[in-house]
Amino acid sequence: MTGIDRHALPPLAVDLDGTLIRTDLLHETSLLLLRQSPLSLLSLPSWLARGKAWMKQQIAERVEPDYSRLPYDPDLLAWLRQERAQGRRLVLCTASDARLARGVADHLQLFDEVMASDGQTNLSSENKAQALAGRFGEQGFDYAGNSSDDLPVWRRARAAVVVAARPPVARAAAEQGRVEREFPAPQATLRVWLKALRLHQWLKNLLVFLPLMGAFRFDGAVLVASVLAFFAYGLCASSVYILNDLMDLDSDRAHPRKRLRPFASGLISVPRGLVAMLLLLSGAVLLSLQLPAAFQLALCVYYALTLAYTFFLKQRVLVDCVTLGMLYTLRIIAGVAATGLQHSFWFLAFPLFLFLSLAFVKRYSELQAMISLGRTSAAGRGYLASDAPLVMAMGVASGFCAVLLLALYLNSEAVVQNYTHPQRLWLTLPVVLYWIGRMWMQAQRGHLSDDPVVFAVKDRYSLACAVLFGALLVVAH
Known part of the structure; x- marks a missing residue:
């Protein structure tokens, strides 16, 4: 569009849920409400009885997502920034509650205007089409949307921008009029x-x-x-x-x-x-x-x-x-x-401490990653960066306790009854001891991912330990 006066183009109204972001804020905030205030969900039926817009408003008043971390569509966002830089007026027009819409707009600093549900009117489908036509006139705006709810809006728009739409929706949008641009769905x-x-x-x-x-x-x-x-x-x-x-x-x-x-x-x-x-x-x-x-x-x-x-x-x-x-x-x-x-008590106690050690490995590696990013606390966790040495100490201690409990199990009557040469099983102790030590050594060096299971199945030394442990079970039998 070189040479075209961008100011002469009609405003571009952009949908939020499923278009600008690859999620729906009603779904996201409902999950946040479930997590932060589960009993509030009991009020959902009464809120919904007063209308979907009212329910959205009540949820938005109680919880808000982190707007900086929402999954924005990067291709659409880049194009919108380009359009804005060339002088086009951008309007965020969404069925999400106004509080949430303003939060997104304030974070992006991209939109000239926000139109959203207000607790009385659910700004979706025909309501959105009527609001945009009333604000900018018939065919006086372009609209970016993604779902069948946007078809009535596209009918009254000058042109459609189709974002992450299912094939039937994209075809219906094309049949209704001019499609200015398409952004495929992941x-x-x-x-x-x-x-x-x-x-x-x-x-x-x-x-x-x-x-x-x-x-x-x-x-x-x-x-x-x-x-x-x-x-x-x-x-x-x-x-x-x-x-x-x-x-x-x-x-x-x-x-x-x-x-x-x-x-x-x-x-x-x-x-x-x-x-x-x-x-x-x-x-x-x-x-x-x-x-x-x-x-x-x-x-x-x-x-x-x-x-x-x-x-x-x-x-x-x-x-x-x-x-x-x-x-x-x-x-x-x-x-x-x-x-x-049937198995002895020691048989169950051994894995409890072994996997407690692995749980500490998981947390320790997460803290290591957090420290490397310069953060002082873990998001969604209660751990601080300064906790890392103590987490490591408790994890190593738990791992060594597991080896002791394995020794007690190997000395139990159940092992003597099930194995012909139970004394050979004592060779499993250094194998387990080595493996636990290696896991923690790798975590300390920053080589361990935040999931020790994923690391173990890819680590040739861990696999060798598993094979050796299994072979010792066979020769002991």
Whole structure:
């Protein structure tokens, strides 16, 4: 458009939810309200009875997102800055509440005017079309939108800017009139969904096989029960990971790596995440019904504890690490419940302290990353940068306690009964001791990612330790 007077072009009205940002502020603020004031959700029906605009206003008065970390569409934002620099008038026109819309506008310093829902009128679809036509006249504005709700607006606009729209919406916009520009939607591919499910974290659920390995029992019924338990815990864990990500959107966006997660980056919407969470949880329940009632109880306790961790315990210093250690141990208890195999107290105490050490590794590596960015506190956590040495001390101590508990287990009657050469199992002690020491050494050097499981499956030394440990079980049997 070289040579065209940009001031002569009509104003460009820009939608917010799903257009300027790859999320919906109603969804985001509802999740924030659930996290910060769960009892307030009981008021939602009465708020909604007075209209959607009123409900949005009530939520916005109670919670606000961090506007600087919302997943803005970078291509659209760059184009809007270019249009503004060339003199075009930009209007933020959204169905979100005015308080939130002004927060976005104040952060971006890009818009000349804000039009939004005001507690009385929900500025969406026909209401938005009427408001814009009344403000700028029929065909007196261009409009950037993304959904079928924007079709009535495009009908009354001079031109359409189609952003991240589904193909049917894009076609309908083109049929209605002139499309000035299109910005394609980022695709939630299978790889993106697998990342959201965190399938690599299913490795933790291999712990349900530990009772089977400890007793060295691999007969059909026991093996099938362990496999069912593995998949039940996998589906349940993935549903929790999705919920955890949805509740942690703000803090994840403040993290150097977690900000790229599918929900934090806006690649997968909140509603789709909620549907996936319910489907995964339903699958876990169906699988658990094929196993003993004791396993179902263990799964329920695991899910309840993960919910408590997500909503309350995650922000509690030290309590979060103890909870993570308990969640690991619950997987082993579930394996015992699924198979009916009996083990000594030391068998369960060993992994509790081992995984408590790994939980501290996770927090320590997060603190290391935070310190490297010059921050003094962790977003969404209760830890300070100055806590790092103490976290490391407690983590190393927990790891060494785990080795002591493993020694006590190896000296128990259960090991003598299940293994022909139990004395050979004592060679596992230096293997575990070396591995724990290596994990902490790598964390201290800044080589460990914030997830020790991800690091371990990629680390050849960790894999060698796992193979050696398994070989010692075989030769001891």
